[in-house]
Amino acid sequence: MTMANQTTEHIKELCKGPETINIMEVCGTHTVSIMRNGIRSLLPDSIRLISGPGCPVCVTTQGYIDAAIDLARRENIMLCTYGDMMKVPGKDISLDQQRANGADIQVIYSALDAIKFAQQNPQKEIVFAAVGFETTTPITAAAILQARELGLKNFTILAGHKLAIPVIELVAQGDAVIDAFLCPGHVSVIIGSDAYIDIATKYRKPCVVASFEPQQILNAIAKTVEMIVNGQIGVHNEYKAAVTAKGNIHAQELTARVFDICDVNWRSIGLVKNSGLRLADEFSSFDAVTKFNLSDIEKDYSMGGCKCGQVIQGMMDPNQCPHFGNKCLPQSPLGPCMVSSEGTCAAWYKYHPLD
Amino acid sequence: MKNNDKITMGHGGGGQLTSELLNSTIFVKLANEHLDKADDGAVLDCPFGQLCFTTDSYVIDPIFFPGGDIGKLAVCGTVNDLAVMGAIPRWLSLSLIISEGLSFTSLNRIIDSIAAATKEANVQIVTGDTKVIESYNSKEEIYINTAGIGFFVHEKKPDIKAIVPGDKIIINGPIADHGIAIMCVRESLGFETKIKSDAGALNSLVKEVMDAELDIRFMRDATRGGLAMLLVDIAEATNLGIEINENAIPINASTRHAAELLGLDPLTTANEGKCVFVVSAEDADRTLEICRSHPLGQKSKIIGTVTGNNKVEMITDIGGRRIITRPLGKELPRIC
Numbered sequence: 001m002t003m004a005n006q007t008t009e010h011i012k013e014l015c016k017g018p019e020t021i022n023i024m025e026v027c028g029t030h031t032v033s034i035m036r037n038g039i040r041s042l043l044p045d046s047i048r049l050i051s052g053p054g055c056p057v058c059v060t061t062q063g064y065i066d067a068a069i070d071l072a073r074r075e076n077i078m079l080c081t082y083g084d085m086m087k088v089p090g091k092d093i094s095l096d097q098q099r100a101n102g103a104d105i106q107v108i109y110s111a112l113d114a115i116k117f118a119q120q121n122p123q124k125e126i127v128f129a130a131v132g133f134e135t136t137t138p139i140t141a142a143a144i145l146q147a148r149e150l151g152l153k154n155f156t157i158l159a160g161h162k163l164a165i166p167v168i169e170l171v172a173q174g175d176a177v178i179d180a181f182l183c184p185g186h187v188s189v190i191i192g193s194d195a196y197i198d199i200a201t202k203y204r205k206p207c208v209v210a211s212f213e214p215q216q217i218l219n220a221i222a223k224t225v226e227m228i229v230n231g232q233i234g235v236h237n238e239y240k241a242a243v244t245a246k247g248n249i250h251a252q253e254l255t256a257r258v259f260d261i262c263d264v265n266w267r268s269i270g271l272v273k274n275s276g277l278r279l280a281d282e283f284s285s286f287d288a289v290t291k292f293n294l295s296d297i298e299k300d301y302s303m304g305g306c307k308c309g310q311v312i313q314g315m316m317d318p319n320q321c322p323h324f325g326n327k328c329l330p331q332s333p334l335g336p337c338m339v340s341s342e343g344t345c346a347a348w349y350k351y352h353p354l355d
Numbered sequence: 356m357k358n359n360d361k362i363t364m365g366h367g368g369g370g371q372l373t374s375e376l377l378n379s380t381i382f383v384k385l386a387n388e389h390l391d392k393a394d395d396g397a398v399l400d401c402p403f404g405q406l407c408f409t410t411d412s413y414v415i416d417p418i419f420f421p422g423g424d425i426g427k428l429a430v431c432g433t434v435n436d437l438a439v440m441g442a443i444p445r446w447l448s449l450s451l452i453i454s455e456g457l458s459f460t461s462l463n464r465i466i467d468s469i470a471a472a473t474k475e476a477n478v479q480i481v482t483g484d485t486k487v488i489e490s491y492n493s494k495e496e497i498y499i500n501t502a503g504i505g506f507f508v509h510e511k512k513p514d515i516k517a518i519v520p521g522d523k524i525i526i527n528g529p530i531a532d533h534g535i536a537i538m539c540v541r542e543s544l545g546f547e548t549k550i551k552s553d554a555g556a557l558n559s560l561v562k563e564v565m566d567a568e569l570d571i572r573f574m575r576d577a578t579r580g581g582l583a584m585l586l587v588d589i590a591e592a593t594n595l596g597i598e599i600n601e602n603a604i605p606i607n608a609s610t611r612h613a614a615e616l617l618g619l620d621p622l623t624t625a626n627e628g629k630c631v632f633v634v635s636a637e638d639a640d641r642t643l644e645i646c647r648s649h650p651l652g653q654k655s656k657i658i659g660t661v662t663g664n665n666k667v668e669m670i671t672d673i674g675g676r677r678i679i680t681r682p683l684g685k686e687l688p689r690i691c
Contacts, residue, residue: 004673036620038675083618087365100361109617214673330683331372341618352678 007218008042014225015044022048022177023224024314026168027184028055028342029212035351037214039221047225050176050314053167054184055342056132057084058312058335059266063299064160065336066090068129071158071292072103078121080114081129082136083107087330087339089303111136111143111157118147118155127288131160134190137277138251141258144279144286156288158297159278161259165195166275167266172203176314180224185211185239192247193237200235210238258283265298267336268309304328306335311344318348325349365684367414369579370623372684395436395575396505398512407442409433410502418461418497420540422532422551425499426465428627430472431556432578433503438558439574439630441512441565442505444476449483454496461495476556478503509565517572518593522661523639525632527560527652528553529605530582534624535613550610555628560649569642570635577629580682583622585631586659586667587681596666599659599679623682633661 015021025031031051034040040049053059069090072079079095086096086107099105104124108114114128130140140157147155164187171178183196188209196207206227210220220238227236237243255277264276279287289297302309305323310316318324318337328334330349337345365372382390389397396409411432418425430447437444449469453462473480490496533552557576564571577585582604586597606621614621628651634642639657646652662668667679 002674008674036671036677037673038669038671038677039673041676042674096363096365097361100363214671214675218673331375350680352680 004042004215004218007215007222011047011218011222011225012044014222014229015046017229018046020046020048021225021228022050022179023182023221024050024052024171024176024178024180025182026052026054026164027187028058028340028344028347029186030054030182030184030210030217031344032342032347033212033214033217035347037217039214039217042218043221047221050178050317051312051344051347052171052181052314053266053269053312054133054164055312055337055340055344056136056162057088057340058308058337058343059162059167059269060131060160060336061265061267061298061300062091062303063296064131064158067294067297068158069093069095069098071127071288071294072098072105074292076123077125077127078104078106078117079127079129080106080108080117082109082131084340084342085129085131087333088336089333089339091303111140112146115143115146115150115152115155118152119150122154124154126155127292128155128157129160130157133162133164133184133187134255135186137161137259138190138248138254141254144258144283145254147286148283156286156291157279158288158294159259161277162264162266163261163275163277164191165199166272167269168196169199170269170272171313172199172205174313178205178314179228180206180208182217182220182224183207183209185209185243188237188239188243188247190248190251192245193235193243194245195247196235200233204233206233206236208236208238209243211242265300267300268302268306269313270300302335304334306337308335308337308345311337318345321345363684368682368684369625370584370682370684373580374681394440396440396442396503398440405507407437407440407505407507408502409436409440410500411436412498412500414498415537416496417537417540418465418495420552421536423554423627424465424468425497426468427472428554429499429501430469430476430478431554431627433501434476434478434556434558435576435628435630437503437505438556438561439513439576440505441509441574442507443562444478444503444505444558446481446504447473447478448502449480450500451483451485452498452500453485453487454490455487456490456493457495457497462497465497472556476558511568513571513573515573515589515592518589518595518633518661519572520595520661520663521636522572522633523636523657524586524597524599524659524661525634525639525642525646525655525657526577526582526605527557527630527646528628528654529607529610530577530626530629531606531610531614531621531624533627534581535610535617535619535621537625538617538619539613550607550613553626553628555651557628557630557651560646560651561630563649564632564642564645567641567645569638571632571638571642572635573633575631577626577631579625581621581623581625582629582631583620583667583679584681586679589633590665590667594665596662596664596668597659598662598668598670601669601671603656603658605654605656620682622679
């Protein structure tokens with residue numbers, strides 16, 4: 001019997017009772033891995049996996065996306081972005097289409113690449129669309145510090161970084177039925193497993209940290225079910241190879257040096273207290289919003305009845321959305337969930353769970 | 356979002372968007388009995404027998420990469436399209452569209468590589484054309500088109516309609532090396548990789564398989580769109596299904612890791628020297644043996660079986676099941 005088989009059998013054994021166990025995988029990478037590895041097909045019907053708000057692009061306000069597309073349209077600007085943003089629909093066009101129209105848009109892997117572009121193109125304004133959770137934020141912070149050291153005057157960021165814990169807490173308080181959280185691997189490397197203790201104890205929902213390896217996800221699900229069945233509350237770290245209790249202190253300090261915590265709007269979710277990061281005053285010259293006089297980046301609206309908000313808060317599965325697979329397709333998306341590589345709807349569409 | 360009247364990079368990715376572009380513009384307007392087959396090459400009746408004719412353009416960036424360059428690719432790609440049609444590739448045309456500023460050093464390197472590849476594949480460049488276009492950047496750029504003609508020596512030609520449930524799917528080695536090698540160079544990832552493109556001419560391997568007179572139903576090289584695209588194409592064209600085993604699909608560890616890092620799916624990543632054979636169950640082992648005895652097929656594997664259920668499904672490493680779909684357009688690296 002393979003290891004996966006043993007784990008699956010163990011889970012089935014634990015799930016003999018009639019209750020449904022609702023586990024939210026917070027992170028988009030978990031959603032993709034679960035779908036890609038067919039993990040749902042291995043679990044008993046009584047386990048319900050719910051995708052959470054962990055795709056950075058999917059929680060970015062429409063106003064931010066429109067602003068990024070608007071910036072790319074302007075003369076003399078090079079917009080640097082992570083690949084995930086390219087296909088996200090704006091109010092009339094996506095970055096991908098904007099690039100076809102001749103805009104200077106570069107897909108990058110690291111904020112530090114944008115610094116290189118700024119050095120190589122002193123006559124151009126380089127704007128980095130800085131989105132992502134705790135994993136990408138320290139790199140943006142490092143880029144800002146480097147830009148200051150190099151004296152770069154042509155580099156700014158469109159600040160859109162968000163924090164994972166406040167939104168997990170929001171979901172824990174919300175209407176969705178969730179018994180436990182499968183916590184993100186990469187984010188936990190930075191914030192540490194202790195970051196989930198408050199949520200676990202306050203809302204009595206076990207939190208289990210796991211990497212994105214399929215066997216480890218299965219192990220984490222088994223552990224979660226075990227904790228629920230035995231009435232254990234707390235945090236369990238399945239990803240000890242990379243995640244410590246306190247996380248990466250250096251990365252945390254880097255972020256704290258450059259950014260201040262603020263309240264921000266989340267796409268389709270609304271204002272979440274202390275869940276966003278804005279540039280600290282000392283670094284305000286790197287803020288694209290001020291430099292290019294942008295307004296409304298916090299503004300949010302949904303297009304054509306997109307129900308991303310309900311999907312990422314665990315209130316609806318993608319295939320329960322009336323637009324999924326007909327009005328909303330990867331080639332003609334209503335919202336980012338359908339096009340981001342970490343988007344719940346995109347993962348469901350690509351890897352259709354077998355009925 | 357409004358529909359944009361512009362071609363995007365996604366339309367060139369070899370996935371769903373490419374199919375849509377071809378179906379909505381090219382195939383309807385230029386339809387004929389040969390083009391309609393949408394095969395890798397056209398089989399043409401001539402007074403003295405049959406010829407196979409194909410063409411392909413190469414626009415790769417960067418023009419030099421680990422394991423090859425645009426010249427090698429331009430020969431091997433066209434040779435492979437002829438070979439998988441069951442033809443013996445013989446003559447190629449060579450059209451160069453050179454962007455001003457390309458160095459003679461680079462051009463010589465590319466032409467030397469073309470010479471070596473033609474020698475290896477036993478084909479000749481018999482006609483050609485050279486144009487120079489204006490350049491708007493300082494990058495070295497060149498585009499190449501090759502067309503190729505081959506002839507048939509084997510009685511039986513592979514035919515997608517001959518595929519039946521129970522047939523086996525064989526691939527001649529590890530997938531995704533080309534696409535991932537290119538990505539690593541293009542995006543100057545900042546980490547050292549040893550991943551090399553698998554660019555290579557498959558005609559001698561294919562010929563050895565064909566010479567054995569086995570029940571080879573169909574062959575195709577898995578290029579843009581990767582193995583996933585090819586399998587879905589087969590399933591759609593035959594109204595059959597395919598079940599593949601993830602743990603049987605050969606992939607090099609470094610390629611797998613780089614793909615994970617980039618958030619790319621090896622199944623939908625490009626190859627330039629991989630052929631998929633659909634073979635009768637009886638002849639599968641023998642085909643595998645022949646492939647493995649060839650230098651380009653030492654890591655060949657039987658990766659799946661044709662089924663009757665209209666879907667391409669994968670049994671994953673950990674025993675789960677999932678559907679394989681066609682990639683949409685150009686796959687872009689994820690955030691993190």
